[in-house]
């Protein structure tokens with residue numbers, strides 16, 4: 001079986017088919033997600049919190065990302081694989097290119113993800129020039145949690161909403177091919193998804209994004225501690241993990257998740 005391609009994900013947006021995405025960090029989970037119809041994985045630096053027990057994503061290293069990505073790729077066959085560039089791994093275009101190349105060559109990534117708007121344009125340019133597919137990440141940017149003063153909903157006032165929208169347009173113009181939007185009002189998620197031609201994947205960004213992503217451990221009710229409003233435990237009403245993953249994929253595809261109770265105003 002060959003992996004889904006960017007063209008497939010782009011066609012899903014064009015045809016109005018929702019894209020079901022989950023995080024993956026290891027081979028066994030990747031195999032299970034893959035077999036149950038997940039379209040794409042994000043090998044997220046959230047692994048720093050859910051696998052390593054840190055209280056943020058900041059301690060995650062390039063070696064960690066390469067290690068987890070390679071495990072996920074070995075365990076799966078079909079899902080498209082997006083891998084996070086971790087904190088401080090893309091501070092200059094040269095460093096960005098070196099590290100992105102590592103995620104692709106050693107980690108088997110199909111696309112790399114980085115957080116931020118205007119300040120990332122030079123880093124994105126060098127990746128696009130070298131033919132490396134890039135995913136952007138706007139809204140709540142967990143690698144900037146210290147500057148943001150915590151894990152807070154973004155884009156609630158007019159100024160910050162229009163900054164996020166303008167950033168989204170600039171990133172698309174710079175050549176990103178997927179955008180993740182985290183923790184923003186549902187109306188802003190819809191506006192950005194309708195404005196951009198590339199697939200927009202939401203996490204706490206409302207039902208009108210082109211697809212949804214959740215941290216798999218949150219979706220299965222494994223995570224402990226604070227539970228964000230947008231999280232739904234799909235294992236609660238299912239008999240086993242395969243059924244829970246299928247229930248998530250079906251709910252995303254049918255536009256039933258996230259509901260208003262999982263969305264911000």
Ligand code: KIV
Nearest residue numbers: 023042044045046213
């Ligand atoms: O690190 C992560 O898990 C993410 C989420 C948005 C999926 O980036």
